[in-house]
Amino acid sequence: TQQPKVVFVIFGATGDLAKRKLFPSIYNLYKKGNLSENFAVVGLARRPWTDETLRENVETSIRKATATEEELSDFTSHFYYQSFDVTDDATYDGLNKLIIDLEGKYETDGNRLFYLAMAPNFFGLIAKKLKEYGLKESAGWTRLIIEKPFGTNLATAKELNNEIREAFDEDQIYRIDHYLGKEMVQNIEVIRFANGIFEHLWNNQFISNIQITASEVLGVEDRARYYDQSGAARDMLQNHILQMVALLLMEPPIKLTTKEIRSEKIKVLRALRKINPDEVYKYFVRGQYDAGEINNQAVPSYREEHEDLAFSNTETFVAGRLLVDNYRWAGVPIYVRTGKRMAEKTISIVVQFRDLPMNLYYKSHKQRYPNLLRINIQPDAGVTLSINASKEGTGSLAEPIELTYNQNDVPGINTPEAYEKLLYDCTIGDATNFTHWDEVALSWEFVDPILETWAEKQPSFPNYKSGSMGPRAADELLEKDGFHWWDV
Ligand code: BG6
Numbered sequence: 404t405q406q407p408k409v410v411f412v413i414f415g416a417t418g419d420l421a422k423r424k425l426f427p428s429i430y431n432l433y434k435k436g437n438l439s440e441n442f443a444v445v446g447l448a449r450r451p452w453t454d455e456t457l458r459e460n461v462e463t464s465i466r467k468a469t470a471t472e473e474e475l476s477d478f479t480s481h482f483y484y485q486s487f488d489v490t491d492d493a494t495y496d497g498l499n500k501l502i503i504d505l506e507g508k509y510e511t512d513g514n515r516l517f518y519l520a521m522a523p524n525f526f527g528l529i530a531k532k533l534k535e536y537g538l539k540e541s542a543g544w545t546r547l548i549i550e551k552p553f554g555t556n557l558a559t560a561k562e563l564n565n566e567i568r569e570a571f572d573e574d575q576i577y578r579i580d581h582y583l584g585k586e587m588v589q590n591i592e593v594i595r596f597a598n599g600i601f602e603h604l605w606n607n608q609f610i611s612n613i614q615i616t617a618s619e620v621l622g623v624e625d626r627a628r629y630y631d632q633s634g635a636a637r638d639m640l641q642n643h644i645l646q647m648v649a650l651l652l653m654e655p656p657i658k659l660t661t662k663e664i665r666s667e668k669i670k671v672l673r674a675l676r677k678i679n680p681d682e683v684y685k686y687f688v689r690g691q692y693d694a695g696e697i698n699n700q701a702v703p704s705y706r707e708e709h710e711d712l713a714f715s716n717t718e719t720f721v722a723g724r725l726l727v728d729n730y731r732w733a734g735v736p737i738y739v740r741t742g743k744r745m746a747e748k749t750i751s752i753v754v755q756f757r758d759l760p761m762n763l764y765y766k767s768h769k770q771r772y773p774n775l776l777r778i779n780i781q782p783d784a785g786v787t788l789s790i791n792a793s794k795e796g797t798g799s800l801a802e803p804i805e806l807t808y809n810q811n812d813v814p815g816i817n818t819p820e821a822y823e824k825l826l827y828d829c830t831i832g833d834a835t836n837f838t839h840w841d842e843v844a845l846s847w848e849f850v851d852p853i854l855e856t857w858a859e860k861q862p863s864f865p866n867y868k869s870g871s872m873g874p875r876a877a878d879e880l881l882e883k884d885g886f887h888w889w890d891v
Contacts, residue, residue, distance in 0.1 A: 407830035408441035408543075409514040410505050412498070414529060415521030416446025416457060416484065420550065422464045424581075425520065428823035430465040430478060437827050441512075443505040447487040447498070448521070457484035481509070489525045495536035502538065513543030516829060520550050522629075527566030534570035548577045548829055551642055552633060553838075556854065557847035564840055573840060577829045582643040582750075583836040584821030584828075586810065587780040591650040591752075592664075594778065594786060601776065602655070604756065606731045611773065612884070614738045614753040615647055616891045618745035618872065620697055623719070627709040635721040636689070639741040641850045645672065646838065648737060651752065652727055661835040665842070672845035676726040683856040688876040690720030691862070692744040695869030702744060702869045716862055719743040722877035723853075724884075736884055740877055744869040750780035751891040764791065764801035772803040775889060784818065785809040 411429065413421055432438040446457045458479040465478070485501055487494050506513055517533060519526055526549060532538075539545045547567070554560025567576060582588050595602050604610065617639060623630045630638065649668035656663040678686055694704040705719050706712050720742030727737065756774040765771070777787040785808045791801040810816055819827075828836055867874040872888070881887050 404437050405831050406436060406439035407514065407827075408439050408509075408511040409516050409830050410442070410502055410509070410511050411444045411516050411518060412447065412502065413444065413518045413520060414447050414487070414489075415519070417448040417450050417452065417460075418520060420520045421446070422460065424820070424822040425518065425826070426461045426464040428820060428826050430461075431819065431823050432827055432830075433478060434474075438830070441509050442481060443509045443511065444482045445498070445501060445505065446482060446484045449486065449488065451486050452484045454482065454484050457482050489529055489532075492532070492536075495532050495538065499536055499538050502541075506541070511543070513541035514830075515539075515541055515543065515545045516548065517545070518548045523550075523552055523554075523563070527563055530567045530570040539570065544575075544832065545571075546575050546577055546829055546832075547571050548579055548826075550579055552637060553578055553642075553843050554847065555632070555637060556851050557844060560843055560847050564843070574834065576840075577825075577834055577837040578840075578843060579825055580642050580646055580836075580838050581821040581825065582646055583838075584823075584825040585750075585780055586818045587778060587784045588647060588650065589824075589836065591647070591778060595651075596655050607733055607735045609757055610735055611755050611757045612736045612738060612881075612886055613651060614755070614881075614888060615644060615651075615740070615751075616753075616888070617644060617741040617750045618747060618891070619741075619743050620745065620748045622692065622702060622744045622869070623705060623708050623712070627712055630719075631712060631715055631717045634717040635719055635741055635743070636850055636854060640721050640723070640739065641846045642838070644739050644741060645675075645846045645849065646842070647752065648672075648675075648725065648727075648739070649842070651754075652732055652737070654731070661833065664835055665839045669839065669841045669845065670729075671727060672842055672849070674727045674729040674732075675845070675849050676728050677849065678852055680852055680856045683853050686725075686880070687721065687723040687853050688874060688880060689718035689857060689862060690722075690742060690867045690874040690877070691715070691717065691864035692719050692742070692867055692869045693865035695744070695871065697744065697746070697870040704865050704869070705743075706865065716864060718857070718862070718864075720745075720867060720873045720877070722873060722880060724880050736886075738881055738886075738888070740873055740888075742867075742873050746870055746872055747891075748782060749891045752778040752780070753889045753891070754778075755886070755889070762801070764793070764799060766800060772801065777889075777891075779809075782811075783809050784811055 461479045461482050462475055554563050649671045652671045653667040656667050692705050722740035725737040754776040758773050772791050775789040779785050787805050787807045789803045789805050792804050793800055794802045
């Protein structure tokens with residue numbers, strides 16, 4: 404492993420993401436030796452904090468993981484705070500001076516990683532100012548990590564991208580999709596392309612359908628302001644889910660390089676069949692959660708979560724049926740669903756293989772146990788393959804049995820968190836698991852018509868109970884094709 408030297412500059416350092424993900428990730432990188440001693444972190448936000456306040460906050464956010472007080476204060480001593488008004492020019496000068504100081508003190512070779520972990524309204528402006536005030540001029544590399552949302556539709560995403568591209572080149576821009584940092588999402592490629600038994604069958608001749616579920620138990624929490632403007636399609640489908648679709652359906656890359664992998668993913672997104680406005684309600688289902696019960700606890704409806712949501716028509720659930728028009732996948736439906744306040748937290752993929760033309764080992768002709776490959780991403784991380792065998796040894800009746808590998812059960816494997824992996828990738832200049840602009844644009848192109856059609860008509864919300872697996876219509880999507888959602 405490399406030990407990068409770098410100054411991290413985190414915009415939004417008082418926020419939730421910094422506290423929950425970024426500080427712990429930087430700490431883990433440091434502790435594991437994936438970051439050299441030559442690093443500093445500048446935290447920026449509006450609040451009038453001091454270095455001390457920031458350090459205390461960093462300490463709280465990593466306390467669980469640490470060993471001694473000394474280690475803690477060694478680590479947090481690398482953190483500096485500057486209160487920042489993104490619109491005030493004087494603060495960019497101040498920031499530049501601070502960074503130059505820290506570069507001297509920590510000998511970071513001029514490498515600068517700017518991380519935009521805040522409300523997206525200012526992404527464009529900040530990028531522009533960073534260039535204008537010379538913050539991009541250093542002896543080392545400069546890179547920019549951008550959190551989602553990357554626009555709210557294709558037009559706004561383009562605008563944002565143009566603004567950013569005026570200041571940064573495409574290869575300096577790291578658009579983060581944290582699903583791409585998940586161990587088992589990264590494993591999709593390996594499971595497919597390192598196994599003849601799967602890859603030879605990975606096409607419309609042998610696969611009948613693919614199902615992707617990303618269900619959450621949590622509701623909107625304290626993110627009402629962001630979430631209500633967004634909704635499930637923008638929050639999860641446009642990015643995380645379509646990224647998984649791309650990884651599942653892409654052709655084998657000719658090399659394991661950023662460029663080759665991304666270009667195969669882009670081809671899948673390009674082949675996604677556009678949904679005509681008059682077909683949106685046929686192939687896509689939206690939902691919003693009603694009150695209900697989860698783990699024996701009563702939970703309120705979405706509209707009751709916050710006074711601003713009382714009349715909201717924002718969807719907290721989306722399911723859809725996707726088709727990919729290329730030689731390998733023609734005719735294979737890809738079903739996806741994601742939502743808040745569902746029965747369980749699961750991210751999983753089920754690949755259903757076609758039935759045999761005739762099977763004498765079933766009890767009745769109605770019975771079907773197709774082979775299933777499950778790729779479990781969360782909470783289990785692993786794979787399960789369902790095959791048929793005779794359990795009682797009678798040699799006649801077939802029943803499904805499962806071959807299971809669960810990474811969580813393997814002693815000694817301590818999977819790094821998604822953010823930790825992706826931060827590391829960025830510091831070593833590996834953009835493979837970040838989204839290229841073309842992917843972002845194609846994903847919006849796919850999602851836009853759905854959102855536009857939905858916007859024309861009031862939904863009848865709420866339409867699914869908290870603690871369920873979504874509206875009934877999401878089941879009917881599959882039933883119309885003779886399928887059903889497999890348990891996840
Ligand atoms: C984020 C969404 O991108 O992903 C959240 O904004 C969602 O609404 C989260 O809860 C889910 O991530 P994970 O890693 O918990 O599946």
